[in-house]
Amino acid sequence: MQIQKRIEPLHLIFAALGGVVLLFFVAPLLNMIFKCSAGQLIETAQDSEVQRSIWLTLFTSMAATLVFSVVAIPFAYILARKNFPFKQLVNGIIDIPIVIPHSAAGIALLGIIAPDTIIGRIGETFGIKFVGGYGGIMVAMAFVSLPFLINSARDGFAAVPERLEKAALNLGAPPMRVFFTISTPLAWRAILSGLILMWARGMSEFGAVIIIAYHPMITPILIYERFGAFGLKYARPVSVLFIGICLLFFVIMRVIATRKNSA
Amino acid sequence: MLKVEQLSKRLGDFIISDVSFDVAEGEYFVLLGASGVGKTVLLETITGILTVDSGSIKLNGRDITHEKIQKRDIGLVYQDQALFPHLSVRQNIAYGLKSRSHNRSEINNKVNALAVEVEVTHLLERKPTTLSGGEAQRVALARALAVQPKCLLLDEPLSSLDLGSRSEMRALLRRINRKKITMIHVTHDYEEAISLAMRIGIMENGKIVQVDTPRQIFQHPKSEFVARFIGIRNFFWGELIKNKHSPDKSAEFVTSGLQLSVLTDEEPGEGNVIIRSEDVTVSTEPYSSSARNVFEGTIVDIATARLGIEIIVDIGVEIAALITQDSVNKLGLGYGKKVFVSFKASAVKFIKA
Numbered sequence: 001m002q003i004q005k006r007i008e009p010l011h012l013i014f015a016a017l018g019g020v021v022l023l024f025f026v027a028p029l030l031n032m033i034f035k036c037s038a039g040q041l042i043e044t045a046q047d048s049e050v051q052r053s054i055w056l057t058l059f060t061s062m063a064a065t066l067v068f069s070v071v072a073i074p075f076a077y078i079l080a081r082k083n084f085p086f087k088q089l090v091n092g093i094i095d096i097p098i099v100i101p102h103s104a105a106g107i108a109l110l111g112i113i114a115p116d117t118i119i120g121r122i123g124e125t126f127g128i129k130f131v132g133g134y135g136g137i138m139v140a141m142a143f144v145s146l147p148f149l150i151n152s153a154r155d156g157f158a159a160v161p162e163r164l165e166k167a168a169l170n171l172g173a174p175p176m177r178v179f180f181t182i183s184t185p186l187a188w189r190a191i192l193s194g195l196i197l198m199w200a201r202g203m204s205e206f207g208a209v210i211i212i213a214y215h216p217m218i219t220p221i222l223i224y225e226r227f228g229a230f231g232l233k234y235a236r237p238v239s240v241l242f243i244g245i246c247l248l249f250f251v252i253m254r255v256i257a258t259r260k261n262s263a
Numbered sequence: 264m265l266k267v268e269q270l271s272k273r274l275g276d277f278i279i280s281d282v283s284f285d286v287a288e289g290e291y292f293v294l295l296g297a298s299g300v301g302k303t304v305l306l307e308t309i310t311g312i313l314t315v316d317s318g319s320i321k322l323n324g325r326d327i328t329h330e331k332i333q334k335r336d337i338g339l340v341y342q343d344q345a346l347f348p349h350l351s352v353r354q355n356i357a358y359g360l361k362s363r364s365h366n367r368s369e370i371n372n373k374v375n376a377l378a379v380e381v382e383v384t385h386l387l388e389r390k391p392t393t394l395s396g397g398e399a400q401r402v403a404l405a406r407a408l409a410v411q412p413k414c415l416l417l418d419e420p421l422s423s424l425d426l427g428s429r430s431e432m433r434a435l436l437r438r439i440n441r442k443k444i445t446m447i448h449v450t451h452d453y454e455e456a457i458s459l460a461m462r463i464g465i466m467e468n469g470k471i472v473q474v475d476t477p478r479q480i481f482q483h484p485k486s487e488f489v490a491r492f493i494g495i496r497n498f499f500w501g502e503l504i505k506n507k508h509s510p511d512k513s514a515e516f517v518t519s520g521l522q523l524s525v526l527t528d529e530e531p532g533e534g535n536v537i538i539r540s541e542d543v544t545v546s547t548e549p550y551s552s553s554a555r556n557v558f559e560g561t562i563v564d565i566a567t568a569r570l571g572i573e574i575i576v577d578i579g580v581e582i583a584a585l586i587t588q589d590s591v592n593k594l595g596l597g598y599g600k601k602v603f604v605s606f607k608a609s610a611v612k613f614i615k616a
Contacts, residue, residue: 166312167345169332171359172410181358185349 029243036237044237050222054245056137057218061145061202064138065195068146073191076153077183081162094151097144105143106211113139113212136212141202149191149198156190157183192257200250264288264445265337265414270308270318277304279469282318286414289443291436293456296466297488302449303342305466306416309447310339322413333362338412342419344403346391352402353378353387359410377405381435397428401435408439415439417448421455430529430615433458453495457481457535458614465489477535496573496583497538503613505531513555513608521579524555524608534615542610543584545574546603547594554605558582562600565591576604 044050079091097105113119113130123130130136160183168178184191206220214221219242227235266285272278279301286292296302307313309320311332319328327335346355356377360370378384381401391399400420407415420436421429436459440446450456456463457477465473465486473485481495489495501518503525516523516536525536549557560578567573572591574584582604596602 161345163341163343163345164347166332167339167341168347168358170310170312170335170337170339171362171406172333173358173362174333177362182347186347 032236033240036240040237041241044241049217050219050238050241053217053219053222054242056134056216057203057220057242058245058249060134060137060218061141061199061205063134064142064145064202065149065199067138068142069149069195069198072146072150073153073184074179076150076191077157077179079150079154080157094147096147098147102144102205102207103211106140106208109140109143109208110212130212132213132215134216137209137216137218140208140212141205144205144208145198145201148201149194152194152197153187153191156187156194159190160186189257196250196253196257199253200246203246264290264323265309265447266321267309268319268321270305270320271316272301272304272308272313273316274304274313277301277469279305279308282466282469282471284464284471284474286445286447288445289440290445291440291459291461292445292447292464293460293462294447294449294464294466294471295453295456295460296451298451300466301469302451302466303418306339306418306447306449310337310416311335312339336413338407338410338415340400340403340407340415340417340420342422344391344399346394346399346402346406348391350391351387352383352389352391352394355391355402356387356405356409358406363410373409374405377409380408380439381405395428396423396425397432400424400428400432404435404439408444412444414445414447417446419450420448421450421452433615453481454612454614457537458616481537495537496540497536497543499536499580500533501536502533503527503529503531503615514613516611516613519580521558523611525611525613526609527613529613529615532615534613537612537614538582538606538610540573540583540585543582543604543606545576545584545586545590545594545596546605549603552605553607555608556611557603557605559601559603562596562598562602565596565598574602576602578604 079087079094084090110131111117113123113136115121115124115131120130123135128135130139164182164186165178168182169175173181204220205218206224209218210221210224217225219238223235223238223242226238264285264287268283270282271280277299282305284292294302294305304313308315311327311330315328319326321327322336327337346352347358350358353374356374357370360373365373374387375384378387381404383398383401383405386394386398386402391402394402400423404420417436421432424432433455436446436448448455448459460477462474463477463480464471465480465488467486467488473480473489475483478498478500480489481498499516499518501516504515504517506514512526512528514525514527514531516525518536523536544554549559558576558578560576560582562574563577563581564575565572566575568585571585571587574586574591574596575581576584584604590596594602
């Protein structure tokens with residue numbers, strides 16, 4: 001039977017609305033890009049302050065993602081597999097960083113990692129500087145971006161049939177081996193997309209980081225500073241450059257992720 | 264070998280209560296019951312996937328009721344195989360071996376030997392999703408056998424297979440059992456049970472209501488479930504001999520000096536035949552009809568059955584016929600009377616052992 005290809009007028013209206021939304025996303029970005037000359041961009045790219053901040057942002061967001069994934073992924077597994085009292089409350093707590101203002105999150109974090117706090121002092125003895133240091137940037141980024149990894153990994157683990165894990169146990173595999181050879185590989189697509197999401201979200205974080213570490217300066221703060229000190233014209237090329245790099249990494253990671261899964 | 268005592272477990276709508284049975288070393292034990300009576304729940308408690316509410320499970324005298332799944336030495340083949348989709352067939356079969364830290368070449372040799380045994384050598388590098396039901400079932404079997412479990416549990420291992428691969432799989436299961444591997448096989452298919460079981464346990468409403476040899480179970484049913492197959496009163500062991508000149512699928516079945524005509528697809532060999540008592544006709548004169556099996560005998564018993572009257576006629580073996588009270592009256596049937604029993608070759612069902 002031939003599927004009828006009659007166009008429903010209502011759907012045309014919906015598609016038109018979709019067009020408006022896309023334009024809303026794309027138009028400001030394109031406007032910004034076209035207002036930058038190639039010369040400005042090249043000049044900005046050669047600016048050592050800009051280079052340093054971009055490397056710093058990429059490094060801290062990636063490190064925060066990897067360090068915190070070690071605790072977040074096993075936690076996501078428990079959330080997917082086990083029922084326990086107040087589980088809904090726990091799930092709610094995980095979403096808190098998404099719904100609160102990030103500057104407020106920064107203030108809250110500052111209260112427990114400042115140099116005069118226990119955590120601040122412990123960090124100092126291990127050479128980790130939170131306020132105004134890499135450690136603080138990573139903590140701020142992780143605080144606001146970790147929910148994306150946990151939620152995605154939890155959904156990924158939940159989609160793995162429990163029967164497969166039981167079958168592996170039945171074959172004599174200890175739980176640790178089952179986790180690494182069955183659960184994690186089968187949930188890998190969701191975990192990886194959670195990692196990418198967390199990393200991207202951390203990279204673009206501004207509010208929480210600026211409270212804890214204005215310096216060393218990550219790119220979102222650099223953009224803000226150039227805007228405040230020199231105006232729109234000087235903030236624009238840095239923004240375009242940073243967006244370009246973010247998108248480039250994002251696309252590369254996505255390609256790697258899909259390729260690995262189809263293999 | 265495996266001893267289950269007063270096992271109880273409640274899981275949602277499934278309840279098994281007070282289940283006791285034991286299985287001897289090397290035995291092929293079949294748990295037979297309609298779907299939803301808790302057979303799978305019972306298997307899962309034996310493997311430790313589910314905890315028990317009460318009761319005990321002992322394996323060779325060792326209490327494993329609360330033992331961890333991975334330390335029970337009881338293999339399980341799932342109804343849907345539960346093969347690991349991200350691993351190749353080879354890696355699936357090797358999975359359990361790797362937990363026991365064999366070296367690589369030892370694992371390879373074992374996997375290859377198992378692949379030969381279950382005839383999946385040509386599939387070793389494939390992914391499970393590309394396998395047919397029968398192939399996947401063989402791989403699942405090899406994977407379970409790899410760790411040399413003391414006892415192998417099979418959950419409806421034939422239900423997802425087509426007819427052809429079903430009889431191949433039955434032959435394979437028998438071959439494995441002959442290597443002294445104790446098997447517990449769960450099914451809702453009584454033919455499957457008759458074909459494979461040394462003993463059958465009948466499950467009904469979460470309880471085991473009868474444990475006995477196939478013959479005893481079907482001739483002397485103690486439950487409604489078995490009684491529904493009331494025709495299986497006629498249950499004979501013997502040998503099928505193919506009639507080479509036959510243009511159709513007819514064959515001869517020889518049992519206790521009696522020779523029956525049978526219509527069957529099965530290959531010659533030993534097995535059981537069952538004839539439903541409703542398919543057996545009783546007459547006082549021999550008459551010509553399409554029924555290939557006509558025997559003269561003496562009535563040795565007349566009893567009221569759930570439906571109608573059951574007449575037992577001795578024709579060399581005792582055969583039961585289910586007829587109406589009306590027929591009994593009209594033919595004047597009684598103890599010691601000489602009668603003819605007849606049934607069609609197509610009413611004789613051969614189940615190869």
